[in-house]
Amino acid sequence: MKAQRDVWAETLVEVAGLDDTVMVVDGDLANSTKADLFAKAFPDRFVEVGIAEQNMVGIAFGLSTLGYRPWLSTFGVFLTHRALDPIRMLVSQTHASVRLAGAYSGLLNGSSGKTHQDIEDLAIMRAMPNLTVIAPVDEVEAAAVVRWSCAHDGPVYVRLARDAVAPVLPVDYMFELGSVVVLRHGGPVALVSTGVQSSRVFDAAELLAAQGIDARVVHVPTIKPLDETSLLAAIDGCTHVITIEEHTIIGGLGGLVAETLTSHGIAVPVTRLGLADSWSESGPNEFLLDKYGLSAGRVAERVTAAVLADLPTAVH
Known part of the structure; x- marks a missing residue:
């Protein structure tokens, strides 16, 4: 079994090897979200912002206007709470092609505790016009969703879990937006x-x-x-x-x-x-x-x- 955060990073490195517009903007959590794998593979396309989530969104928006396809990498709670205003103003309202990787989402955050748990993100993000919201089940779907998101034009929020779960989808599974x-x-x-x-x-x-x-x-x-x-x-x-x-x-x-x-x-x-x-x-x-x-x-x-x-x- 593989955790979704590992699959996210590994798949992103794979896609970025074929698409030089893919970038990652990180909020000082690269070793937790596994964005450090991308940083090692493509240091020139990795931007470390530090603990400045709102600025991180602004930087990603700017990159999107230059033709890049940036991913934001941090814990889900920091995207859907601390950075919500710039996501609303810069990403959602402009239909910017920015991808939000909400790592460590949900209830289970290891030793991070209740301050880092995000049990409201789906309600918040699905209410945001123009925003696509996806929550993959396992490693197979996580990889498929990352590939789909990289090719999609428009803002996407992907809910990613910290820990691995037993896979339930076949290895040849094809993600179809909207379908159950x-x-x-x-x-x-x-x-x-x-x-x-x-x-x-x-x-x-x-x-x-x-x-x-x-x-x-x-x-x-x-x-x-x-x-x-x-x-x-x-x-x-x-x-x-x-x-x-x-x-x-x-x-x-x-x-x-x-x-x-x-x-x-x-x-x-x-x-x-x-x-x-x-x-x-x-x-x-x-x-x-x-x-x-x-x-x-x-x-x-x-x-x-x-x-x-x-x-x-x-x-x-």
Whole structure:
């Protein structure tokens, strides 16, 4: 297994070897985000800004006006919070071709702690006009998303996790913007997830199957723009949709799915699992996953409770 931060850097070096417009602008975290691999390979195309995230965005915007295709490299929380104003003004409003690599996104940040956890980024970034928002599930999709983003004209936010998860996609997987991916076919209960959480949800579905609950698993890599037809086809025939995200349940994947179903007049119950309306806390990864109900075992428990309460006929 490979962590997404490693795959991001390795793939970027590969692409940059063929495209001399690819650059990286770093915010003093190159050894954590693995941008240092790019710096070693292409020192003339690597800009170290230091702890100055707002200036970093301005520099990337300037480079984009000169025909370069810059990537911003820092922790997700510094992009979606500290640097939000210049992203809004310089990148989003101008449709600049700047790529935002939000490393260490989500709940699990090793020893960085709660100040570095970003559980609101999807809600913030999907509300930004012109911005494409992508959350790959594993190393295979992370590489595909980096290649796609390098070729895309316009701003992109890519949510990257610190730690590796078990890969769930085949090595020949092709990323298609907007489309969802059915990781597991099943019965009338649909488990919809995004990012690395989809790997844990896939494992949870296997635990549920052993209990007699046959759930399908739907991975949503593109938070924006979503191919609504693709999502509706994936959950067609379901009588209960349960969204699971390593993110607050407000404004993220759960909101996206509920909005989509409502706009199409589909009356299917939607249960949103994720972090409630509260701040997260520091702690070891496994502890945090269990505490917030996001480990495979805890997801299986919560889905079972929802199914038994609302959809007893789904238990065979």
